[in-house]
Amino acid sequence: MFIPMIQVQKSMGMLAACLLIAACGGNHNARQVPQDTVTTASQSLxxxxxxxxxxxxxxxxxxxxxxxxxxxxxxxxxxxxxxxGKAVSVWYTDDEPDFPFSLFTSRDMGNDETARIKQIRVTSPRFKTVQSVGVGSSLRDISDTYPLQIVETYNQNGQTYTVYNANEGIAFEVDTAYTCVAVIVHDPDVHISSYAPLRPEPQSHR
Structure with a gap:
């Protein structure tokens, strides 16, 4: 059967256009989808x-x-x-000089001479749990998130503070306005009766 040349040329032109569009679309998806996937995965890690x-x-x-x-x-x-074999260390960082960062460490003398972190105390409000609980949170917000028990009350600079502990391995120091002023992360399996060593002495501020 005879097919006019002009019809052949039109058919070839349409086929080429379709292939070009498909190719462009395929390349676009190949560039965008993996990039989005990689970005999401990276952020989650x-x-x-x-x-x-x-x-x-x-x-x-x-x-x-x-x-x-x-x-x-x-x-x-x-x-x-x-x-x-036990030590308390306190830092006043340049970007947050008014918010001391404290560590309590201990060595298993005779077995492990490495000073290992047992407790970490923070006073900066930038540290938060996944529930957005931290320094600056009210006692009500904290108690709505964690079951608490009082483990200590102490006085410092004429102010009274109460330490509330949660079984999960976190404790909160609260002032008389029922506002958190410090958070301590610790081993939940270790009973800690007092957190006093983690509070720096007033003269330690540089």
Whole structure:
């Protein structure tokens, strides 16, 4: 059967146009979809430097890690006290000089001479749990999130503070206005009767 040349040319032109559109569409999807997937995956894997995880961590610092991980990040402590394999270290960082960051570490003398992190105390409001609980939270908001029990009351600079502990491995220091002024992350399996050593002495502020 004879097919006019002009019809052949039109058919070929339409076929080429369809292939071109399909190719462009395929390339567009190939570029965009994997990129979106990679971006989402990367974001989900990024650690949160401001996250409080009860019984586990504060930001990048993990309970059970060597204190050297903090020293590498923050430098030499601004204040400290040590005895019998136990130590308290306090930092006043340049970007948050009014919010001391404290560690309580201990060594398993004779078995493990590494000073390992047992408790971390923060006073900066930038640290929050996944429920947005942290310094600045009200006692009501905290108690709505965690079952609490009073473990200590102390006086400092003429003010009275109460320490509330939760079984998950987190404790909250609350002032007389029922506002959180400090958060302590600790091992939930270890009974801690007092958190006083983690509070820096007033003269330790540089």
């Amino acid at each position: 990024l650690p949160d430097n401001n996250l409080l995880v009860p019984g586990k961590s504060v930001g990048f610092f993990l309970l059970g890690d060597a204190d050297s991980t903090v020293i590498q990040e923050l430098g030499k402590p601004d204040w400290g006290n040590a005895a019998m």
